[in-house]
Structures are given as structure tokens and as C-alpha cells.
Amino acid sequence: EAAVVGVVDRQSAPLLLHEGAVYMHGGEAYLVRELDWEGRMARVEPAQVGYYTQASASVTVEVMEVLEEEAGPATQKARGTVRILSRPTSYMKVRLYTHEILGWGEIDPERVPEQEMETTAYWFNVLPETAALLEQEGLINMARDDRGPNWEQQRNQARDRDGHRCRHCGAPERPGRGHDVHHVQPFRTFGYRRGENERYLEANRLENLVTLCRSCHRRVEVDRLVFGTLSALAHVVGHIAPLYLMCDPRDIGVVSEVKSSLTGLPTCTIYDNAPGGLGFSEELYKLHGTLLAGARELVAACRCPRGCPSCVGPVAEVGEDAKANCLRLLELIL
Known part of the structure; x- marks a missing residue:
């Protein structure tokens, strides 16, 4: 006989109750078989x-x-009101106790609509002079999204060639969500510079492109440097912020962007994870320097060699050099 196991708030439901999720309640594990978003069940x-x-x-x-x-x-630090648009995309299965990643799964976008929330946030971005130095040292790549003028054409041709299916798992594309196209030999290794050379032609040849669903793409992606450095910083800042705020870690959300839509620069945003805000952004704005200094202290003191969930995040997610790169980034911005 059916019975109510628990209640989840609407904002958390997409991340906790998607199909395939393991929902924990009262020390017991439940496997989510079906999510009826309209019926809220x-x-x-x-x-x-x-x-x-x-x-x-x-x-x-x-x-x-x-x-x-x-x-x-x-x-540059700032605070203000923001609109957060979020949609669950994938999930990973993690072994209990050892935290080994056992596999990945995609979340059907038709089952869980995009969520929108207006709240308050604090953010900081790296100033242009420092960003240029970071790019020179290879810690970030401001041109990472520039795949050359023929990229969209080649991307679409690769998807057509592959029948709009993932070459690894065979999953078809879903309406409104085209698959990713992956460079077999990483694009960055070709040394393309807009206006200086045409090496994108070699990088984007069809033989070097393969269609992958988002889950498979995440598993085979090797170009993690940009993502890893900023994600590592976001992870550690989001890790220690609740200690200063004396709040639950789930009360805030953290986003890192190589190119912010507002500033066009590497930016880390911490937002209050509740409509209208909770007052945390104003406090974090005041604690800006203390927060970054605390982040550096935590990463430097952690005894792991390359990164772990307690400092910059799992190596499998942020990359093997993320810890060293994060320390260098903090050294430059403090």
C-alpha cells in the first residue's frame, strides 16, 4: 500500500527526486522510479x-x-539582486563510504522544467590586469569558447553524421537539447589565435569531432584546466562561507564563470538559496578579504597531494592540477 515517505521543498525537488535518484529519509534509502512534476509527487x-x-x-x-x-x-567585489535560472542536467552515482564514482546518468529535461528564482547575491571578479596574468600563466583561457568561425557549421555536420546520437552510449538527442560535440584531440593543443592563424580548420575537421551526450562528454572531457581552477576556487569558497555565516551549506549556492555575462571576466558568485534572499550576501560582501584568506589557508593546510572534497573538490571533477592552480590564483588575487 502506498504511503507518504517524506516532503521536499519545490526548489530542492529537481536535484533530490529526479528519476534514478537515491532519496535518503530517516536513515533509509529509496530509489526514485518516477517524478510527476505537475502532480508534485x-x-x-x-x-x-x-x-x-x-x-x-x-x-x-x-x-x-x-x-x-x-x-x-x-x-572587484559587488552585491545585488539576481535571477537564478537552473536546470538539473545529470547525476553521478557515488559509492557509500569510499566515495568512488560508479557511473553517470542524464536527467530528462522534459521531466523537470527550468527553475527560476529571484534572490540576493555577492560576487567578485578578477580585474582585467590580473586576468591577463592568469591567462598568460595558463590558469584560465578567456578565449576557451572561441572554436573558430566555422565551429557551428562543423558541429552541426558532426551531429548529422552521427545521426544525432551519442557515439558512446547511443542515446538520441532530446527536443530542445542537442548533444555536445567533442574534440578527440583537444582544441587547445592546436594553438589557434583569432586573427593570427587558421589552425581552427585543422582542429575542427570532422575526423577530430565526435557527438556525445552530456553525461558521456563529462566522462571523457580532458580539457579541465579552466573549469578546474575556477571550480576549485568556487568549491573551497562555498565550503567555508557557511562557517562564517553560521548557516547550513544548502542555504547558499555557488557559481563560477570563466566569462561572466555581466563583467566579461572570471567571476565567482555566491547567492542566497531562497527567494528574496536571506541576508547572507551583505555579510559576505563585508567578509570578502577574510573569505579569500580563509580559502587560501584551508587549501594550503589540507594534507591531500592534489585535491579532495575537503578543500578544492574531488580530483576526478576539478583535475589533477586544480589544487596547485587554485593556490596560485588565490596568491595573485589576495
Whole structure:
């Protein structure tokens, strides 16, 4: 006989109750079999699976109003009201106790619509001079999204050639969500510079392109440097912010962007994970220097060699050089 197991708030439901999720309640594990978003109900079954699931979401930050801002030697801090657009994209299965990643799964976008929330946020971006130095050292790549003038044409031809299916798992594209196209030999290794050479032609040849669904793409992606450095910083800042705020880690959200839509620069945003805000952004704005100094202290003191969930995040997610790169980034912006 069906019974109510638990209640989840609407904002958290897409990440906790997507199909395939392991929902934990009262020390028991339940496998989510079906999510009825319109009916606001998920069907779950007791399960002994030996793993938990962790969902990832594509999050976009739209700044509505800047309430306060101040530039420092290497960074500019600001706070204001923002619109957060989020949609769960995939999830990973993580073994209990050892935290090994056992596999990945995609979340059907038709089952879970995009979520929108207006709240308050604090953010800081690296100033242009420092960003140029970071790019020179290879810690970030401001031109990472520039795949050359023929990229869209080649990308579409690769998807057509592959029948709009993932070459690894065979999953078809879904309406409104085209598959990714991956460079077999990483694009960055060709040394393309807009206006200086035409090496994109060699990098984007069809023989070097393969169609992958988002889950498979994440597993085979090797160009993690840009993503890893900023994600490592976002991870550690998001890790220690609740200690200063004396709040639950789930009360805030953290987003890192190589090129912010507002500033066009590397930016880290911490937003209040509740409609209208919780007052945390104003406090974090005041704690800006203390927060970054605390982040550097935590990463430097961690005894792991290359990174771990306690400092910059799992090596499998942020890359093997993320810890060293994050320390260098913090050294330059403090």
C-alpha cells in the first residue's frame, strides 16, 4: 500500500527526486522510479543500492541590480539582486563510504522544467590586469569558447553524421537539447589565435569531432584546466562561507564563470538559496578579504597531494592540477 515517505521543498525537488535518484529519509534509502512534476509527487521504492546520487545543474546568473560594489588591487567585489535560472542536467552515482564514482546518468529535461528564482547575491571578479596574468600563466583561457568561425557549421555536420546520437552510449538527442560535440584531440593543443592563424580548420575537421551526450562528454572531457581552477576556487569558497555565516551549506549556492555575462571576466558568485534572499550576501560582501584568506589557508593546510572534497573538490571533477592552480590564483588575487 502506498504511503507518504517524506516532503521536499519545490526548489530542492529537481536535484533530490529526479528519476534514478537515491532519496535518503530517516536513515533509509529509496530509489526514485518516477517524478510527476505537475502532480508534485515522486514514486519511490525502498532500495539497498550501496551508493548515493549527487545531481548537477546548469545554473545561469542574471544580475538585476547592483546595490554595492568596490574595486580592490586584483578583484572587484559587488552585491545585488539576481535571477537564478537552473536546470538539473545529470547525476553521478557515488559509492557509500569510499566515495568512488560508479557511473553517470542524464536527467530528462522534459521531466523537470527550468527553475527560476529571484534572490540576493555577492560576487567578485578578477580585474582585467590580473586576468591577463592568469591567462598568460595558463590558469584560465578567456578565449576557451572561441572554436573558430566555422565551429557551428562543423558541429552541426558532426551531429548529422552521427545521426544525432551519442557515439558512446547511443542515446538520441532530446527536443530542445542537442548533444555536445567533442574534440578527440583537444582544441587547445592546436594553438589557434583569432586573427593570427587558421589552425581552427585543422582542429575542427570532422575526423577530430565526435557527438556525445552530456553525461558521456563529462566522462571523457580532458580539457579541465579552466573549469578546474575556477571550480576549485568556487568549491573551497562555498565550503567555508557557511562557517562564517553560521548557516547550513544548502542555504547558499555557488557559481563560477570563466566569462561572466555581466563583467566579461572570471567571476565567482555566491547567492542566497531562497527567494528574496536571506541576508547572507551583505555579510559576505563585508567578509570578502577574510573569505579569500580563509580559502587560501584551508587549501594550503589540507594534507591531500592534489585535491579532495575537503578543500578544492574531488580530483576526478576539478583535475589533477586544480589544487596547485587554485593556490596560485588565490596568491595573485589576495
